[in-house]
Amino acid sequence: QVQLVESGGGLVQAGGSLRLxxxxxxxxxxxxxxxxxxxxxxxxxxFVARITWAGGSTYYADSVKGRFTISRDNAKNTVxxxxxxxKPEDTGVYYCARYLSGSGAxxxxxxxxxxxxxxxVTVSS
Numbered sequence: 001q002v003q004l005v006e007s008g009g010g011l012v013q014a015g016g017s018l019r020l021x022x023x024x025x026x027x028x029x030x031x032x033x034x035x036x037x038x039x040x041x042x043x044x045x046x047f048v049a050r051i052t053w054a055g056g057s058t059y060y061a062d063s064v065k066g067r068f069t070i071s072r073d074n075a076k077n078t079v080x081x082x083x084x085x086x087k088p089e090d091t092g093v094y095y096c097a098r099y100l101s102g103s104g105a106x107x108x109x110x111x112x113x114x115x116x117x118x119x120x121v122t123v124s125s
Contacts, residue, residue, distance in 0.1 A: 001026045001027060001114075002024060002025070002026045002027050002028065002030065002031070002098055002114040003024070003025045003026045003114075004022055004023070004024055004096050004097070004098065004114055004115065004116035005022070005023045005025075005116055005117070006020060006021065006022050006094065006095065006096055006116040006117065006118060006119040007020070007021050007023070007119055008020040008021050008119060009093075009094060009119030009120045009121045009122075010120075010121070010122070011122045011124065012086055012121075012122070012123055012124070013123070013124050014086060014087055014088055014123055014124065014125050015085060015086065016086050016123070017082070017083060017084045017085075017086065018083045018086065018121060019080060019081070019082050019083070020036070020080065020081040020083070020094055020096075020119060020121075021078055021079070021080055022034070022036075022078060022079040022080070022081075022096030022116060023076075023077060023078050024077045024078070024079070024098075025077065028077045030098075031053045031077075031098060032052065032053055032054070032099065032101050033050055033051070033052050033053065033098075033099035033101070033106065034050065034051055034053060034072065034079045034096060034097070034098060034099065035047065035048070035049065035050040035051075035096065035097050035098075035099055035106065035112060036048040036049050036050070036070060036079075036081045036094060036095070036096055036097075037094070037095045037096075037097060037109055037112075038090075038092040038093065038094045038095070038121070039092050039093050039095070039118075040089075040091060040092040041092075043092075045095070045109045046061070046092075047061050047106070047107035047108075047109070048060070048061055048064055048068065048070075048081070048094070049061065049064065049068060049070040049081065050070065050099065050106045051070045051071065051072055051079060053072060053074065056071070056072065058070050059106060061107070063089075064083075064090075067083065067084050067085045067086075068081060068082065068083050068084070069081070069082040069084075070082075079096055081094070081096075083121070086121075086123045087123060088123045088124065088125045089123075090121060090123050091121060091122050091123050092120075092121060093118040093119065093120050093121075094118060094119050094120075094121050095115055095116055095117075095118045096115075096116045097109070097112035097113075097114060097115045097116070098112060098113060098114040099111060099112050100112060100113045
């Protein structure tokens with residue numbers, strides 16, 4: 001079992017910044033790739049970014065590339081999402097999740113098996 005807890009969401013004006021955190025506990029040795037997703041009201045869950053736990057290799061959705069940065073602190077079992085130059089369309093609930101190794105494409109949420117409860121990000125115009 002893996003438990004994931006997100007924090008750091010809030011209300012921010014367009015152009016502002018937030019840093020989200022995802023604390024992992026439990027079988028953390030089983031973490032290989034971690035991802036961030038978001039979901040706006042009435043929309044499907046959308047891939048944001050992912051990072052490999054060992055080497056720190058990263059991959060981003062085109063919509064956030066150059067504005068968001070995913071990172072991890074292995075000693076703290078924590079994954080971060082630094083969000084800069086926020087836009088109203090970034091509004092949504094942000095989730096971190098564990099990728100199920102070998103299951104397929106990273107952007108597909110069906111390939112992630114453990115999810116946090118989510119943290120709300122609201123960007124006002």
